[in-house]
Amino acid sequence: MSTVRDDHGLRLAWGWVAHLRAGGTTPWLAWRETGAPGEPPVRAAAHALPGAQQLELLRVLNQRGTPGPVLAGRVLEASAPGRGRPDLELVGLGEPSGFGLPPVDPASLPRTELLRIATSLLADDIVAAGVPDERRRFRRPWRRRYRIVGDPWVAAAVRDDLARRGRPEGDHPAGVTLVLGGDVATMLADVWVTRACSDGVEEWEDFVQAFRRRRHLPPRADLLGQARWWAERIGAERVRVVLDPAQLPRLTGLRRKPAAPPRLSADAAELCRRLVPVLGVLALPHQRAELLRRQVAPRLAALDPVDRGGGRPLGVPERFWPWLERMAVRQRDGLLGDGYAVHGDPGLLLPPPAGTLLGTVPSIDGVFELALRLLIEGPARGGSRGRSGQ
Amino acid sequence: MKRVLLHVGTPKTGTSYLQDVLFKNRDLLVEHGIHYPADRFDDHxxxxxxxxxxxxxxxEHEAIGRWDALAERVRAILDEPTPEGAEPRDTTVIISHEILATASRSQAGRALASLGHGAGTEIHLILSVRDLVRQIPAEWQENIKHRSSLKYERFLALIQDPERDSRIGSWFWGVQEIPDILYRWGADLPPEHIHLVTVPPSGSPRELLWDRFSEAFGLDGVNLEREGERANPSLGVPETYLIRKINKTAVDVVAPADYRPLVRELLAHRTLSQRTDSPRLALPPLVHDWVHELEISYVEEIKARGYHVIGDLADLIGTPAGEYTDPDNPDFALVTRAALDAIRALLVENAHLQQDRERLQRELRETQEALERSYLRPTxxxxxxxxxxxxxxxTGHKVMEVYRRARGRSS
Structure with a gap:
């Protein structure tokens, strides 16, 4: 906090606010040298000045595109959610009082500070847009009976698609359980992405490290464990391990392959993870998961597609590869040894061969840029079921 | 007059006690024109x-939309018209929660506006405050009772970091730096509408703090029921060490919803806080001077700003304990004794749960048997x-589905 005695500095600050509202991109320190003063509001001119984080976020948004007056106003009125540093004051407004954090040059703020504000604004947009409506076809009475488990990110997408096509999964005494999976590295990433899009999870590398320390895979990436669990309950002859998605039509009685899940880049997945705590105060847990998986993830997948020219998928850092390979071999040998029906080459469980697109870990700059693009793009359209309780 | 008394902190200043009394007496208070709008204890x-x-x-998901709902309720109370023929009377609404202390300027501004500030409502800000000599160890202990396994030494280092960019540092100063809290919340209020209630030094009469709260909230003359008040009891050095070690071992496998009743309530509050003979947490001598300077600077700033003080600003200058026991390296004989008390409490609790389970199983079995008897007919x-x-x-399943659809029932 600063005790504002420098009236000219304060007027310059309000001039900068007006400049940013009008789409300006001049940094604060440059504005102090050459910018025009503005008219402060009558009451509490210093106290009402937006925080340095909000002002800098608006300046960066203006650099990236045209946020427009409504978004600009929202940015300036926003607060950083949750725990963390409070609204900071601009350097050069007067003598700091010695209490609170010292005033800052907004351009020197770390991206994480701006990202906190951005996630709060995005969370409002996401909740306002709601979960996308989707048309479900009538239930086919002649449908095959199955239950879908395995890689949670893939399984959720397949379940949704089958339900859309009138063939929802369900309990049935004569049905089979399809355990979906792929290479162990991708399944590990998919478990993390699923949690990053539902109830939250630690950072990617901490997550991998924790499981390596425990010397096992997360239960939902452990195909062998899942196959055994189901075999005990329904009999091994009714368990099918599906490693090749091309075999799904035959197993589910469909002509076309079920839709694949949106593939998120490492940065997109991390952005979802950072949205979870803010959305937790705006939506009930199951709504939050639906919003992230069905509204936000497809938008992010389109905005930052995972391909050679675009975003890179989440990748297990190289130091974990030997551990992961051991886990993959154990899975493959166990599945073959137990005699389950495996659809697809068991070698698919092993980490992808050299030459495939290498994964990466999230970068804060990449996450921030994605957040800016989403903000400028504005809320998704055509949803329903917005803020809880409404 | 329409008045809101907004009590925004600070933690560890008897706030739970105050809130409990207000909540339990909310119907009585209405008769005196004082409203504490809450349907459950933790509404605020x-x-x-x-x-x-x-x-x-x-x-947090239970909190969705709660501030706007509270503010709307406050405005409705304040805007309630006086019944025809009745004397117009003053209406006071109290809002109280200590974590509000950490609100940012923009959040505080939004809160004040939503309560009618600048639109005819007189807002009074109340801040109960205690010296840092007691607040620092108390805040660390609160962290430990909220699943943290942070050592005291590390906690002290984090709060001394001038960047305050850690979770611990930003929170601690957010709720404890009195001049900054008052600036964030009170910059747009006249100083005479800002009231500081100081917590008396250790050893003062128990009633003294209540008397100060009573004055600040205008409760004098209301015959309040004050039995069975909620307290937030403190732990000694070996007990805090034990909880910290339990956190380190068990926090990964005990969900927050289970941690609260088992560790925080059963072990910390109901069991280990009863051990009052063990050494108390205190401030290490190395930081006495730093803390003393801070306290002096707070007092000078408060005086300069001219706020209304209930109590004595000298209460904000703490007196460090004569003897210091390092809570990162306690006497292990005392820790063992605390651990035995904890095990005993867990055994007793487990025995109760087991008895409950057996009773429920018996009831379930009896219900099942009764149900089976009714299904014994041969047809x-x-x-x-x-x-x-x-x-x-x-095939058979499909036949059954057709049959069920025809019957219009699912079973």
Whole structure:
């Protein structure tokens, strides 16, 4: 906090606010040298000045595109959610009082500070847009009976698609359980992405490290464990391990392959993870998961597609590869040894061969840029079921 | 006059006690023109979480929309017209939660506006405050009772970091730096509408703090029920060490919803806080001077700003304990004794749960038997056999589905 005695500095600050509202991109320190003063509001001119984080976020948004007056106003009125540093004051407004954090040059703020504000604004947009409506076809009475488990990110997408096509999964005494999976590295990433899009999870590398320390895979990436669990309950002859998605039509009685899940880049997945705590105060847990998986993830997948020219998928850092390979071999040998029906080459469980697109870990700059693009793009359209309780 | 008394902190200043008395007496208070709008004890806490968009161990989803709902309720109380023929009377609404202390300027501004500030409502800000000599160890202990396994030494280092960019540092100063809290909340209020209630030094009469609260909230003359008040009891050095070690071992496997009743309530509050003979947490001598300077600077700033003080500003200059016991390296004989008390409490609790489970199992068995007796008719058993057989094959299952649809029932 600063005790504002420098009236000219304060007027310059309000001039900068007006400049940013009008789409300006001049940094604060440059504005102090050459910018025009503005008219402060009558009451509490210093106290009402937006925080340095909000002002800098608006300046960066203006650099990236045209946020427009409504978004600009929202940015300036926003607060950083949750725990963390409070609204900071601009350097050069007067003598700091010695209490609170010292005033800052907004351009020197770390991206994480701006990202906190951005996630709060995005969370409002996401909740306002709601979960996308989707048309479900009538239930086919002649449908095959199955239950879908395995890689949670893939399984959720397949379940949704089958339900859309009138063939929802369900309990049935004569049905089979399809355990979906792929290479162990991708399944590990998919478990993390699923949690990053539902109830939250630690950072990617901490997550991998924790499981390596425990010397096992997360239960939902452990195909062998899942196959055994189901075999005990329904009999091994009714368990099918599906490693090749091309075999799904035959197993589910469909002509076309079920839709694949949106593939998120490492940065997109991390952005979802950072949205979870803010959305937790705006939506009930199951709504939050639906919003992230069905509204936000497809938008992010389109905005930052995972391909050679675009975003890179989440990748297990190289130091974990030997551990992961051991886990993959154990899975493959166990599945073959137990005699389950495996659809697809068991070698698919092993980490992808050299030459495939290498994964990466999230970068804060990449996450921030994605957040800016989403903000400028504005809320998704055509949803329903917005803020809880409404 | 329409008045809101907004009590925004600070933690560890008897706030739970105050809130409990206000909550339990809310009907009585209305007769005196004082409203404490809450349907459950933690209503204002949830509203504060919502205002600050603060996750809180999974509780946050209960906070959705709570601040706006509270503010609307406050405005409705204040705008209630005086019944025809009745004397117009003053209406006071109290809002109280200590985590509001950490709200940012923009959140505080939004809160004040939503309560009618600048639109005819007189807002009074109340801040109860205690010296840092007691607040620093108390805040660390509160962290430990909220699943942290942070050593005291590390905690002290984090709060001394001038960047305050750690979770611990930003929170601690957010709720404890008195001049900054008052600036964030009170810059747009006249100083005479800002009231500081100082917590008396240790050893003062128990009633003294209540008397000060009573004066600040205008409760003098109201015959309040004050039995069974909520307290937030403190732990000694070996007990805090034990909880820290339990956190380190068990926090990964005990969900927040289970941690609260088992560790925080059963072990910390109901068991280990009873051990009052063990060494108390205190400030290490190395930081005495730093803390003393801070306290002096707070007092000078408060005096300069001219706020209304209930109590004595000298209360904010703490007196460090004569003897210091390092809570990172306690006497292990005392820790063992505390651990035995904890095990005994867990055994007793487990025995109660086991008895409950057996009773419930017995009741369930009796219910099942009663149900079976009603199904003993031979025709029912024959039909059941046919249905089970059909359900076991895919074709049979489809036949049953057609039959069920025709009957219009699912079973």
């Amino acid at each position: 806490f949830l509203a504060a979480l919502d205002l600050m968009r603060m996750p809180w161990g999974g509780l 029912y058993r024959a039909r059941e056999k046919i249905v089970r057989k059909l359900d076991d094959s895919e």
